[in-house]
Amino acid sequence: MIQRIDLRGRTLDHAELLALVPRPDSDVSSVAPQVAELIADVRERGETALLDQAERFDRVRPASVRVDPQALRDAEAALDPAVREALEGAISRVRLATAAQVPPATTTELAPGAVIEQRWHPVSRVGLYVPGGKAVYPSSVVMNVVAAQVAGVRSIALASPPQHDAGASVHPTILAAASLLGVDEVYAMGGAGAIGALAYGVPQIGLLPVDVVTGPGNVFVAAAKRAVQGVAGIDAEAGPTEILIIADDSADPDFIAADLISQAEHDELASSVLVTDSVDLADRVEAALTGPAAATRHAERVGVALAGRQSAIVVMDSIADAAAFSNAYGPEHLELHTSDDDSLLAMIDNAGAIFMGSYSPVSLGDYLAGSNHVLPTGGQARYSAGLGAYTFLRPQQIVRYTRDGLREVSERIVALSGAEDLPAHGEAVTARFSK
Template sequence: MIQTIDLRGSEPTPAELLASVPRALTSVAVASDIAAELIADVRERGGVALLDQAERLDRVRPGQVRVPASHIIDAVAALDPAVRTAITETIRRVRLASAAQVPAHVTTTIEAGATVTQRWQPVNRVGLYVPGGKAVYPSSVVMNVVPAQVSGVRSIALASPPQSHFDGRVHPTILAVAGLLGVDEIYAMGGAGAIGALAYGVDDIGLEPVQIVTGPGNVYVAAAKRLIRGQAGIDSEAGPTDILVIADADADPLLIAADLVSQAEHDELAAAVLVTDSPELADAVAARLIVLAASTTHSERVSVALRGRQSAIVLVDNLQVAAAFSNAFGPEHLEIQTSDPDAVLETIENAGAIFLGPYSPVSLGDYVAGSNHVLPTGGQARFSSGLGAYTFLRPQQVVRYSREALQGVAGHIAALSNAEALPAHGDAVTARFAADR
């Protein structure tokens, strides 16, 4: 069912490891033209374009794009009590972990009368995207909204696709969670068009442009986020999910197989990868995957994902090579199930989120761990991070010098400005001390 990549007996270089990483044959670039057309359509025709796109792509035409307050109130009232309790606890935990991501302002005194203050300023307005294709993700509402609120964002617009099963309304559970979080600006719109609408605004539905767009989505959403970058900031170009498990002979093959299946059920393009130095474990996990994939609810989807070129069991000589392979892969989710997970952790550089030991599955992070589940996919963890309060913060340096402090460095400024053939820079300083000014 799942391919095996055997790297034993070799000492692969970083470049060779990158070349051996299994990836799906998908690219954001292939969706760019379609995403650009959808964005341009929204910019030209506004709310009507969003309704037309919903009818064509989501197979339902919403009654209106902006969700009425009554829909949110009704959804909160109808929310299943068990789900409400779980969401409330998730909100509490994510709020605690997100608060730790907000840096304190720090003032550095360079010398008497000369200070530089590092402050972290939130953006004023953000657009948060919550997907609604193969599954519905109320947990993503929490993961997007809570860090924004914790960072101090004052204005939040939330977009989620209209649902054909709910007469063109946003899924009621998503509406309910947004309501519990106090978000009342919600739009029934999805895909690339929604991303463009958030970035550029849509006058006829009262949608003002946002400064940052965050949230996961399909390849068209990812392409749209790439296209609007510059008009607005983004968190990352999130695509199909992935999980990589580093495990040794002490690991439980059933738990590993269950965790691989749990991510494979997201999407046919989801990547499920095990890296191990134990051939016996590899065989046991492969056998368990056949059984679990056949019996799980989304069996067909899981089987396609596990058979895909993006999924694999990778055999290595030792855990050092396993860690090196993981760093080359840059997993969205990394599980370390070894006899000494902390020792392996010391060698890990690139990962969106890391789960240590047999009782820290990715499913925990998807919901109530307190960590954020909006994470870089497709290897982007090699150079970017997941969503957090810091996503909505901008570091700014505030400079304050007294007359005496500036006078003390005036000569240095003049020397450097002359060296760069920008003498007016130095003149701007010396003018402050001219006797006849």
Template sequence: MIQTIDLRGRRLTDAELLTLVPRSASSVASAVDAVEAIIADVRQRGADALLEQAERFDRVRPTSIRVSADDIARAERDLDPAVRSALLTAIERVRRGTAAQVPPEVRTEIAPGATIVQRWRPVDRVGLYVPGGKAVYPSSVVMNVLAAQGAGVASIALASPPQEAFGGSVHPTILAAASLLGIDEVYAMGGAGAIGALAYGVPGFGLEPVQVITGPGNLFVATAKRAVTGVVGIDSEAGPTEILIIADETARADLVVADLLSQAEHDELASAVLVTTSSSLADAVAAALPAAADATPHAARVTTALRGQQSAIVIVDDLAVACRFSDAYAPEHLELHVADPHALLPALSHAGAIFVGAHTPVSLGDYAAGSNHVLPTGGQARFSAGLGAYTFLRAQQVVEYTRGALRAVADDVVSLAHAEELPAHGAAITARFSGPDATLD
């Protein structure tokens, strides 16, 4: 069912490891033309384009793209009590985890009378995307909204695909989660069209453009986020989910299997990778996966994901190679099922989130660990971070010098200005020490 890649006995460079990591054949580049056409249509025709796209991609035409306040409030009233309790638990935990991500203001005295204040300011308005295709993701509402609220964002718009089963409105559990978090601006729109609408705005129904767009989605959502980057900021191009598990001979095969399946059930393009030093564990996992996959409610989807070229069991000589392979892969989710997981942490740099030990599965992080589950995929963890309050914050330096402090460094500034053949830069300094104030300090 799942391919095996045996790297034992091979001395591989980092570049060679990059060529060996299993990846899906699908890429953002394959959808660029279609996505750009969808976004252009939204910019030109606004609501009409979004309604036609809903009929085409979601098989339903919303009666209203903007969800009414009454519908949002009703969804919360009708929410299953057990789901409400679970969401409130997740909200409390993620809110606490997010609070730690807001840097304090720092004042630095460079010299007497010379200070720089490093402060962080939130963007004014953000657009949050919550998927709604093969599953329902109220947890993504929690993750996106709390990161923005934790940063202090004042205006939040949320978009999620219209649902055929609910008359073209957003799934009621999504609406209920939004209500619990105080979000009343919700739009029934999905895919690339929704990303374009958030980035450029739609005057026809009062959607103002945003400054940052975040949230996971399918290939078309990820491609659309790339297309609007520069017009807005984004978190990352979060595409189909990934899990990579590093395991040694102490790992339980049944737990490894369960965790691989937990992410494979998201999507046919989901990636499930085991990297192990134990051939016996590799054999046990490979033997158990077919029956375990067949037993899941989404057996066909899981089986397709496991059989895809993006999933694999990788056998390596030692944990050092396992760590190098993981860093080359840069997984969205990294689990450590080894005797001493903390010993591996210094060697692991590239992962969206790391789950340490047998009792910390990715599923915990998806809902109630307190961490954020919106994470970079497709190797972007090599240069991108997961979603957090910092995603919506901008570092800003506030510089203040007294006359004496400026005088102390004036000659140096003038010298550098002339060295760069920018004499007006220097003149802006000397002007402050000439004329009627020349003798003042």
């Protein structure tokens, strides 16, 4: 069902590990030409292009792209009480945890009359993408919207693909989640066209361009985010989900199997990887996968994902070697199941989010841990972070100098401006003392 990669007895450097990590056969650049055409079509034909794309890709044609705010309120009123309670709990926990991500303003006095202030200022408007397709993701509404709200963003637009079972509009649970959070600007649009619409705007439906686009999606969404970067900021090119588990012989194989299956459930391209120093654990996990993988509701999807080139059980000489493998992989979700997780954590550099111990599964982070589940995939955790308030904040330095404070450094400014052959720079300073 799942491939075994045995790296015992091999000394591998970071570059060699990078070449060995299992990845899905999914290349964002391969769809770039199609994505460019879809975005150009939206820029040229606006709502008509979005409706045509919905009919082509989602097999429905909404009555309008902009969702009537009353539909959001109606969806909230009809929401299952248990789901409402769960969403409200998620909102509360994510809001509390996200608040810790907003740095305080600071003031640094360099000398009398020489002050630098540091503030973290939100962007004005954001576009948040919530995927559709194989599942419904009200939890992604929570993760995107709460992070933006905590950052202080004033204007929020949300896009999600129209669904056949939702009357060719956005799924009612998505609408209900948006309503709970006070968001009333929602658009029934998906894929690359939606990303282009958010970045460039569609005046005929009142959609103004946004400053930042965030949210997960398929390869077309990832390619579209790459295409609009520079017009708008993005969080990351989130692709198929992935889990990497580091475990030793103290771990529970049934827990590990359940967690590998939970992420394989998302998509046939989902990655489920176990890295261990125990052949016995590898054998027990492989055996534990068989029954639950076949019995779960999305067994066919799970089976394809687990059997794919992107999923594996990797056996290494030591847990330190497993940490090095994980750092090369840069997983979206990293679980640690060892007898000394804290010591292992000290070896970890690259991960979107880290789940410690047997009772912190990725599923917890997907919904109610308080952490954000919009995370970098495809190795991007090696250089980028998951979604948070900081995604929507920009550090700005504010310079406050008095006359005396400027005079104290004026000669040095003149010296440096002369060295750079930019004398007017120095003259802009001396002019203030020539009167």
